[in-house]
Amino acid sequence: MTSLAERAISRRSLGVARKGQLVMRLKLGSIAWAFALPAIVLALLFKFIPLFNSFIYSFQKVQPFLGNEFIGLENYTEVLTDEKFQLAALHTVQIAFFQTLGGVVVGLGLALLLEGQARSLWFVRTTVFLPVVAAVAVVAEAWRSLLYPSELGFVNSLLGFVGIPPLEFLNSPGTAIWTIIFIGIWSGAPYNMVIFIAGLTSIEREMYEASALDGANRWQRLRYIVIPSLRASFAIVLTLAAIRALRVFTEVYVLTGGGPAGSTDVWMTRMYNVGTIGNNVGQSSAAAIILLVVIGALAAVTQYITRRRSDA
Amino acid sequence: MPKSSILRIGAAGLAIAGLTVPLVACSSEPATTSPDLAEQTIEVWTRSDETAAVNYEAIFEAFTEATGIKVDYVPDPDLATRLQTAAAAGDLPDLVINDASSLGSYQTQGLLVKVDSSTVDPDGLVGEELWESVVGIDGETYGVPYSRHVIGAGIRTDWLESLGLEEPTTLEEFTEVASAFSAEDPDGDGQDNSDGWSVALSSESGYAAWWTAPFIWSYGGDLVTDNGDGTYTSAILDDATVEGVEAAKQLVCTEPRVVQADAITATTGKAADLFYSGGAGIYSMGPWQMKGLDTNVGAENWTVVAPASGPEGTQALAEGENVYLMAGSEVPVAQLALAEFLVSAEGQKIGMTAGDVPSVRLSVNSTLDAGEVRDDERWANIQEIYEESGHAFPSAIDFAPIRSAAGETLNATYADCSSDVAAQLASLDDAVTEILDEQGVLG
Structure with a gap:
């Protein structure tokens, strides 16, 4: 504008x-x-x-009706030294890393499979894209019931057919976070797919033809033509996916509420709990500002790297 | 600029402008400062969904008819968040009806104004012990008791009958019944699809602590001890508390399973849904759920009994709602007038009967009896459980952080059946002591 x-x-x-x-x-x-x-x-x-x-x-003890008190950096030190926040940071980074990685790989795979003009492809693309459009809370509720941890759950009943006993999914501290990462990839990958498809259409057909004449196989074509040409798409997808994953909230809140045993507590759920249930708006604000700085720094670094690369 | 992009931007601008109109329309009108009561508007918030709001609307309608004071009413199921946001913005409603346990939290944040009980209840119809329950940590009265209730155990009588079982009373009997519900086929549909006990053990909002507290109490333990001089100490490591938690954990970890499979991440809403839909036979229920259960399960198929008793007898979680007069109101006279109406026999009676979800469960007004007003024996049960076994969380201190911390620890304890209860409670004990210290009430 x-x-x-x-x-x-x-x-x-x-x-x-x-x-x-x-x-x-x-x-x-x-x-x-x-x-x-x-x-x-x-x-x-x-x-x-x-x-x-x-x-x-973030610099105050917030109590509007008694008067806010300036307390310097106390909120920040409390957030940064709090074990629960540290654990939440670890979970957030874990989710961000694997969800971004998975989202990019699956998104690129889908893009390669579904690129093209045919009408049937258009239909499949729309279907694949639906998770992105659906409300996160709805998606999470649907998965929660699909993954119900007994033989009554849909996924577990399928596993039952091949003789696998019911899995805990969201209800065991060991598997809950991986289940959330999986759902995150499922709902985030199609978004990446769209960006990759846009990138793929901009690759000139002559490149493929020339490489075919040179005897390049499929893998070589992907390695030496497609991936280098998608550099700009990768930059966008990586930045957006990482930011999205760092501020993950709704999925976690609806799926597990941060449990079981705090195993899926992420930065945003901790921030929410501290602010609204613990009534500590100051500390919650400090946590929000820290997240903002981290995301800002991440975006700046990605921008810097991709600019330098495209300049090179 | 190309014409098409101007059009596009124009369309986007109009769309956004269109969005602002409802936003403006939704914002509340400022309260008038006119001394004439009949021209005043009082803004009231309650923790209710749409169904429950019907009941409040009936009360407010009667109030407006009686006094001329208009009520700008906002129901919100997630009132805690809404109120905290409003408090942070320094713009509170005039009156709030919410959990009795919120008193300490609101009072210590300076959100409440003091109440003179003789102004609101001139005929002394609200009992002395109820007025004591709304005294803040500084010894002043900060709320008006509005409704009280107790969490009982909802149980499927048809399931008991089909398996030839008796209504359980002790924890052992409850566990046996739950095991039978889970292992056998109480609904007779030929499928293994019934759970024994639908429980909410999510770490969110301290749900696990709500559910566990009665077990702890029935073993003679507690979360905090009220020293009676305005100070409190952590009771988490008392032997009785540890025993109570171990008993509750044993129930959750019983093999084969007696609680539902997703108990550990279930909120009360999820746990209730399972009981409503006939998936489980026992559920810790609040009396506001009675009509819903009658509709979904069938009135003849369930009843409410006292929670499982332990070595120290039966303890049931007693809760309630208070009327809170919020600070910074421009209509203090209307605040008092509405509070008085809400606890009057007329107001309470509407609260007990209008709509499907009564906002007044057990009346605070001594002239009204729950069983008689509603002509329902189960309400008489609830009243009896409340009077004989009711046990409330402390309300003078800000108990929410303690409940939240306890909920997280208990969730972790239940999530790992091989966990060492005493070791986990030791860290909770530190946390509770620190919270009490921060609030300046550590004894």
Whole structure:
């Protein structure tokens, strides 16, 4: 949006444009701003002002009706030294790593399988994409009942046919987090698929033909043409998937509530519990700011790496 | 800029502008400061879903008719979160009806105004011990008792009958019955699809602590000890507490299983669904669920009995709702008027009878009897269990963090049947002591 407005009133255009054109451009610019205004106001009200408040709260003992107290970095030290937060950070990184990795591999696989113009492919792509569109809470509830940990559960009843006794899935501290990662991959991979498909269509057909003439096999084609050409897609997918995985909340909250035995407690569920159940808004805000900084840093690093690569 | 993108942006802008309209329309009207009561509007929040809200609406309608004061009513099943957000923003409603156990939390955050019992209850119809239950840690009164109830054990009488079993009373008998429900085919459908006991042991919101507390009490233990001088100490490592938790754990870990398979991550909603749908034979139920059970299970197929008794007798979790007069209200007179109406015989009677989910379970008004008003023997059972075995969490301190910490530890204890209960409780003991210390009430 900013770039539109900037373009409309940029110095360069002021210098070269005739007067009529200038008025026209200014008009277009103000129209653009006018249309953007509701979005800007909403973003201010629901994103930037709360963010600013949260930043202030993170240095306070928050008790609005008794007066907030400034306590310096105490909230931050408490969050960073709290065992439960440390464990939650570990789980979050575990989920982020494996979910991102799995999401990228499965997403790329789906993209390679489902790229093309045929009508049947269009149908399959839509079906595969459905988990992304469905509400996370609904998806989580559906999985919860599919994975019911006795022979009454759908998945366990299937396993029963091949003689495997009922698995615990979400109900054992050993398997719960892997189950959540699996569901995360299932629901996140199709999103990556769409980005990869867009990337694949931009690869010129001549490249494939040339490689075929040179006698390259399927694997070589993937290794030397497809993957290098998808570099930009990889950057987007990795950044988005990692950010999405770091702020995972709804799936965990609905599927396990952070249990059993805290084995799936992630940063966001801990933050939520501290803030709303423990009534410690200050500490919860500090945790939120830490997460924001981590995600910001991650995005910056990915950007830096991909820019350097594409410049090279 | 190409024309098409202007159109696109325009469409997006309009869509967003369209979104703002309902948002603005939803925001509450500011309370009027006019001294004329009839022109005032009082904003009230309750912890209720749509079905339960019907009951409150009937009460507020009668109140408006009687006084002219309008009620801007907001029901929300997740009231705790909503209220905490409102508190953080410094913009509270005028009056809230919520858990009795929230009193300490609200009071220590400065969210409540003091109440003079003689203004709200001029004829002294609300019992003395009820007024004592709304005294804050500083010895002042900070709420008005509105409704009390007790968590009983809902049990399928048709299942008992089909297996030739008696209603259980002790923990051993409960376990035997649950085992039979689980192992045999009490619903006679020829399938192995019944669980014994539907329990909510999720670490979320301290569910595991709600469920375990009566076992601990029935063994003579407790989570915290009230020293009677405004201070509290952790009772987590008392022998009786450890024994109570071990008994509860033994029940959860009984093989073959007597609790439902996903107990360890189940919330009360999930556990209730299983009992409602005929998947389990025993469930810790609150009396507000009676109509729902009658509809889903059939009134003739279930009843409510006292929870399992231990060496120290039967202990049932007693809870309730209080009316809280919130700080910063611009309509203090209307606050008092509504509080008075809510505990009057008229208000309480509507609360006991209107709609499908009564907001008043056991009336705080001594002129009303639950069994008589509703002409239902099960309500008389509930009243009896409450009077004989009711045991509440402390309400003067902020008990929520303690319940939450206990819930997490107990969830971990139940999740691993080979766990060492005493060792796990030792870390909980430290946590509880620290919470009490932070609140400045450690004895």
